Amino acid sequence: xxxxxxxxxxxxxxxxxxxxxxxxxxDLAVRQAEAVDIKIAKDEALNFLxxxxxxxxxxxxxxxxxxxxxxxxxxxYKASYDATVIKKLKAAxxxxxxxxxxxxxxxxxxxxxxxxKLTKNPHDLGRVPGGSSGGSAAAVASHxxxxxxxxxxxxxxxxPAAFCxxxxxxxxxxxxxxxxxxxxxxxxxxxxxxxxxxxxAAILFKEIAGQDMMDSTSSPQANDYGEELxxxxxxxxxxxxxxxxxxxxxxxxxxxxxxxxxxAIKDIKSLGLEIKKIxxxxxxxxxxxxxxxxxxxxxxxxxxxxxxxxxxxxxAGNLIELYEKDREIGFGPEAKRRILLGTFVLSSxxxxxxxxxxxxxxxxxxxxxxxxxxxxxxxxxxxxxxxxFKIGEKxxxxxxxxxxxxxxxxxxxxxxxAISIPASSVQRQASSELPVGFQLIGKHWREADILGIGQxxxxx
Amino acid sequence: xxxxxDLEHLAALARLDFKDDEGTKLRNDLGxxxxxxxxxxxxxxxxxxxxxxxxxxKNVVREDVIGKTDDTGKGPEAFPDRQDGYLRVPPVF
Numbered sequence: 001x002x003x004x005x006x007x008x009x010x011x012x013x014x015x016x017x018x019x020x021x022x023x024x025x026x027d028l029a030v031r032q033a034e035a036v037d038i039k040i041a042k043d044e045a046l047n048f049l050x051x052x053x054x055x056x057x058x059x060x061x062x063x064x065x066x067x068x069x070x071x072x073x074x075x076x077y078k079a080s081y082d083a084t085v086i087k088k089l090k091a092a093x094x095x096x097x098x099x100x101x102x103x104x105x106x107x108x109x110x111x112x113x114x115x116x117k118l119t120k121n122p123h124d125l126g127r128v129p130g131g132s133s134g135g136s137a138a139a140v141a142s143h144x145x146x147x148x149x150x151x152x153x154x155x156x157x158x159x160p161a162a163f164c165x166x167x168x169x170x171x172x173x174x175x176x177x178x179x180x181x182x183x184x185x186x187x188x189x190x191x192x193x194x195x196x197x198x199x200x201a202a203i204l205f206k207e208i209a210g211q212d213m214m215d216s217t218s219s220p221q222a223n224d225y226g227e228e229l230x231x232x233x234x235x236x237x238x239x240x241x242x243x244x245x246x247x248x249x250x251x252x253x254x255x256x257x258x259x260x261x262x263x264a265i266k267d268i269k270s271l272g273l274e275i276k277k278i279x280x281x282x283x284x285x286x287x288x289x290x291x292x293x294x295x296x297x298x299x300x301x302x303x304x305x306x307x308x309x310x311x312x313x314x315x316a317g318n319l320i321e322l323y324e325k326d327r328e329i330g331f332g333p334e335a336k337r338r339i340l341l342g343t344f345v346l347s348s349x350x351x352x353x354x355x356x357x358x359x360x361x362x363x364x365x366x367x368x369x370x371x372x373x374x375x376x377x378x379x380x381x382x383x384x385x386x387x388x389f390k391i392g393e394k395x396x397x398x399x400x401x402x403x404x405x406x407x408x409x410x411x412x413x414x415x416x417x418a419i420s421i422p423a424s425s426v427q428r429q430a431s432s433e434l435p436v437g438f439q440l441i442g443k444h445w446r447e448a449d450i451l452g453i454g455q456x457x458x459x460x
Numbered sequence: 461x462x463x464x465x466d467l468e469h470l471a472a473l474a475r476l477d478f479k480d481d482e483g484t485k486l487r488n489d490l491g492x493x494x495x496x497x498x499x500x501x502x503x504x505x506x507x508x509x510x511x512x513x514x515x516x517x518k519n520v521v522r523e524d525v526i527g528k529t530d531d532t533g534k535g536p537e538a539f540p541d542r543q544d545g546y547l548r549v550p551p552v553f
């Protein structure tokens with residue numbers, strides 16, 4: 001209880017500067033903390049996460065609490081059920097501090113598309129925290145929570161983790177239930193943890209993973225995660241081969257990022273792992289492929305937001321006018337852009353040239369990874385082409401904003417697990433240095449490999 | 461640049477409206493993005509199986525289980541305009 005209260009005190013002091021939280025849930029937190037205190041007093045068995053304060057991205061449903069998805073169209077919406085991950089965390093006894101800021105409907109790479117507020121990067125208040133899970137990343141980085149949940153469709157956990165200097169994991173597609181996550185792109189979305197250490201990420205991930213009857217895309221293999229996630233053995237980790245794809249280390253990569261990632265490669269080599277050069281030849285097509293498939297799925301998933309059954313409703317003469325008006329007022333520019341883009345690529349006459357084509361390119365990108373994983377077990381890349389950019393720098397040019405996701409996107413297309421880990425070489429320097437992250441990509445269901453390497457890396 | 465007619469067609473399909481100044485920016489931005497996609501046309505994808513989802517899992521089915529419930533859940537509490545638990549909307553025509 002005291003710990004919970006001290007977090008709220010710190011949030012009150014710090015969040016007016018950072019803007020990570022959209023809403024706080026003190027009543028719920030107090031009840032949850034009390035329940036844990038009672039268990040402690042009674043000397044009952046406790047889950048590892050009991051009493052641990054968590055912040056939750058505002059596109060996940062906690063019953064009775066707001067779930068705005070960062071959008072005006074859901075400004076007054078209160079969740080009518082708990083997401084499966086929330087159910088699991090409630091059962092584990094964790095304490096929810098509040099809902100964090102995000103780009104509207106998780107569309108963006110800077111959290112600047114939120115309809116409500118700006119979130120600032122705790123390392124430099126003039127810069128973005130990344131997106132779309134910018135609030136969650138900033139909350140962990142500024143100690144306004146121990147850990148947080150975010151969602152990742154094209155990099156929305158890993159990129160803000162890299163910008164804010166924290167750990168961010170995107171699980172294998174199907175490892176964590178999407179029930180209760182406001183859907184963006186159903187074949188790409190996954191929920192994952194933001195934490196300060198890789199060890200914490202392993203703990204939180206294991207708690208939320210698992211097949212769920214309410215999400216048919218969750219897999220029975222999600223039930224098989226075991227001890228090796230939490231207690232990786234060095235002799236097993238040493239046997240892993242790490243691939244460095246040449247296509248990810250090209251011109252345009254910021255010098256600071258390149259240096260930090262090279263240093264991370266050296267550190268991992270020093271653990272005894274073999275490093276190999278590999279190629280992922282279709283990498284450059286991933287951005288186009290993603291920006292066709294994702295908006296297509298978005299245009300379909302966002303059809304349900306019309307202010308009819310929930311959300312903000314305005315006045316209109318007939319039903320069609322009501323749809324158009326509610327959606328015109330309720331959606332921001334990026335949401336409109338992506339819905340229209342998605343509608344275009346799915347429309348008759350264009351479907352084959354765009355959407356059907358992109359689905360084939362997606363297969364090729366997946367095959368690139370399959371081929372590479374015959375030679376290596378884990379792939380190491382930068383997370384972002386640059387450290388955190390300035391607020392306002394990319395808002396007017398959507399394409400340049402999209403390009404900041406080039407290293408994270410292929411992973412979602414292939415459904416692989418990947419983690420962003422802060423590069424120690426930066427952390428060891430003066431705190432005026434902007435954080436840089438490196439990415440470890442694993443085979444399907446091999447979170448143990450990337451978490452294992454990460455856990456030994458952070459111990460160095 | 462996307463034509464006005466194309467944009468209006470898309471907006472009607474998506475049940476989305478926008479203000480005039482938004483319209484010009486949308487036509488520009490969408491035009492640029494669609495131009496960027498041209499690079500895909502140069503890629504040979506003949507004989508490639510499209511990937512239709514995030515997983516290769518088959519459909520998950522179970523036997524029908526007969527039940528009865530009058531519980532409409534918490535959903536109706538969120539209806540912006542309701543009467544006797546029913547959802548109220550303006551006329552279709």
